Amino acid sequence: MTDVQTAPTDAPTIVPLGQVPPLGVVPEKMHAWVIRPERFGEPVKSFAQEEMPVWDIGPDEVLVQVMAAGINYNAIWAGLGEPVNILKSHGLDFHIAGSDASGVVWKVGSAVRKWKVGDEVVIHCNHLVEPGTSDLQTIWGYETPDGSFAQFTRAQGQQLLPKSPDLTWEEAASYGLVYFTAHRMLIDRAEIQPGEDVLVWGGAGGLGSFAIQLCKAAGCRAIAVVSSDDKAEHAMALGAHGVINRKDFPDLQFRPDEDEERKKKRFGAMKAFGKKIWEVLGEKKSVEVVFEHPGRATFPASVWLASKFGRIVICGATTGYDLTFDVRHLWMSQKRIIGSHFADADSAGRANKLIMQGQVKPVLTETFEWKDLAEAHQKMYRNEVYGTIACLVGAPRPGLKTYDETLAVMKEAG
Numbered sequence: 001m002t003d004v005q006t007a008p009t010d011a012p013t014i015v016p017l018g019q020v021p022p023l024g025v026v027p028e029k030m031h032a033w034v035i036r037p038e039r040f041g042e043p044v045k046s047f048a049q050e051e052m053p054v055w056d057i058g059p060d061e062v063l064v065q066v067m068a069a070g071i072n073y074n075a076i077w078a079g080l081g082e083p084v085n086i087l088k089s090h091g092l093d094f095h096i097a098g099s100d101a102s103g104v105v106w107k108v109g110s111a112v113r114k115w116k117v118g119d120e121v122v123i124h125c126n127h128l129v130e131p132g133t134s135d136l137q138t139i140w141g142y143e144t145p146d147g148s149f150a151q152f153t154r155a156q157g158q159q160l161l162p163k164s165p166d167l168t169w170e171e172a173a174s175y176g177l178v179y180f181t182a183h184r185m186l187i188d189r190a191e192i193q194p195g196e197d198v199l200v201w202g203g204a205g206g207l208g209s210f211a212i213q214l215c216k217a218a219g220c221r222a223i224a225v226v227s228s229d230d231k232a233e234h235a236m237a238l239g240a241h242g243v244i245n246r247k248d249f250p251d252l253q254f255r256p257d258e259d260e261e262r263k264k265k266r267f268g269a270m271k272a273f274g275k276k277i278w279e280v281l282g283e284k285k286s287v288e289v290v291f292e293h294p295g296r297a298t299f300p301a302s303v304w305l306a307s308k309f310g311r312i313v314i315c316g317a318t319t320g321y322d323l324t325f326d327v328r329h330l331w332m333s334q335k336r337i338i339g340s341h342f343a344d345a346d347s348a349g350r351a352n353k354l355i356m357q358g359q360v361k362p363v364l365t366e367t368f369e370w371k372d373l374a375e376a377h378q379k380m381y382r383n384e385v386y387g388t389i390a391c392l393v394g395a396p397r398p399g400l401k402t403y404d405e406t407l408a409v410m411k412e413a414g
C-alpha cells in the first residue's frame, strides 16, 4: 500500500494551460513560473516560465490543481533575493512562489482525513514545520518551494479551507494571505474593541483593504492613509470612517540620512498629521491602534500617533526593516508594539468563515492572465495596485466558480 492515491500509468507528460487531466490523474510535469538565484532582481527579471516535475506528496500532504493564484508582496521579496535569499530556507536551487490559491484537490496523502479528491478549496499559507508536534510555522510559497504559481501545488492537509461557492476562482484565490494576516493582527493580536479608532497605513493596499472591513465589522472607526484620490475612494467604499492622503505630509516619512533640520520638519509633519486625525474623527483624540506594515518610513510616526496605552501592531516593513524611533514616546505613554506574522489554522479558519458568510468581501481589483504573472508583480512593485490582484492558472477564463462549470468551458473550447 502506498501513502497516496497513485495516478494511472497513462497519465499525460504535461497538460497545456487552460486544460486539466482527468480528475486525480497526475502528469509527470507542469507549467510553472520559477525564480532562480541567477535571475534575482525586479519581478520581470526574476520570474521565468519553465516546465517542472509535479511534486510527490507525503502522508500529511495534498496535491491541488491550481485554478487561480493570488499575488502578494512576498514573491517580490523572493525574486529580489532580499532581505534574505529565501531559497536558503528550503535548500533547492529554484523557487516556485505563490502563497494563495484556489483549486481542486487532486491527490491526498494517507494521513489526510478531512479532504478528498475533487474538493474545491482555498489554501492558507501557514505551513507547519512538524505538523502535530509543533506550531512552528513557515510560509508556504515563500519559505517552501512549492507555491501556487504552477499548475499543481503541494500543501499540508491542515492548510486547506473550503472555497465559498459564491466566489469565482480568482476571487477565492485573492484574499487569504493578506486577509488572514490582517484578521490575526487586529482581532487576535491587537484585540480591537468596539468604539476604538484605528489608523490603517496603506488603506487601499492588500492588508489595508481588509483591515478597514474588519474594523467596521468590529465596531471601530478606521482612518485609512493613502497616496491618491483614487485610493481614497477605494478605502471609503470599503467602509473607512475617513482618509488622509500621505502626500499632503511628505516630511512625515523617516529617512535614514536624517539631519537635525529634517528631524524638526518631521516632528512638525507628525503634529500636523495628528491634527488631521482629530479633524477626521471630529474630536481631539488619538487612535488606540495603529496598523503598521510600511516600516522604516512610518514607524516613528506610528509610535508617536498612538494614544496613551495604545497599540502598534506590525507585520511587515515595505520601506525598510531597521526601524528608528524615539522610545520616550513609547514608555512615557505606556504604549505597546505587537509583532504579528500571518495566522494559524484556527485563526485562518475563523476568518474564512466571515468570507463564507459574506461578512467580509474579497477586494479583487484586477485579474491577470498566466502569461502576465511577472508583470502583475512588477505593477505591485511599482505601488500601482489597489486591493488585491490575482492570476489565472488552470481556469481558462475569469468568472468561473466550480469545477463542473470549469470543465464544461474547457470541453467547449476543445
Ligand SMILES: NC(=O)c1ccc[n+]([C@@H]2O[C@H](COP(=O)([O-])OP(=O)(O)OC[C@H]3O[C@@H](n4cnc5c(N)ncnc54)[C@H](OP(=O)(O)O)[C@@H]3O)[C@@H](O)[C@H]2O)c1
Residues within 6 Å of the ligand: 072, 073, 074, 177, 178, 181, 201, 202, 203, 204, 205, 206, 207, 208, 225, 226, 227, 228, 231, 246, 253, 293, 294, 297, 298, 315, 316, 317, 318, 319, 340, 341, 342, 343, 380, 383, 385, 387
Ligand atoms: N508578516 C506577514 O505575515 C505579512 C503578511 C502580509 C503582508 N506582509 C507585508 O506587509 C507589507 C504590505 O503588504 P500588502 O500586501 O498590503 O502590500 P500592498 O498591497 O502593496 O500595499 C502596501 C501599501 O503600503 C503603502 N505604502 C507604500 N510605501 C509607503 C510609504 N513610504 N509610506 C506609507 N505607506 C506606504 C501603499 O499605500 P499608499 O501608497 O496608498 O499610501 C500600499 O498600498 C509588505 O511588506 C508585505 O511583505 C507581511
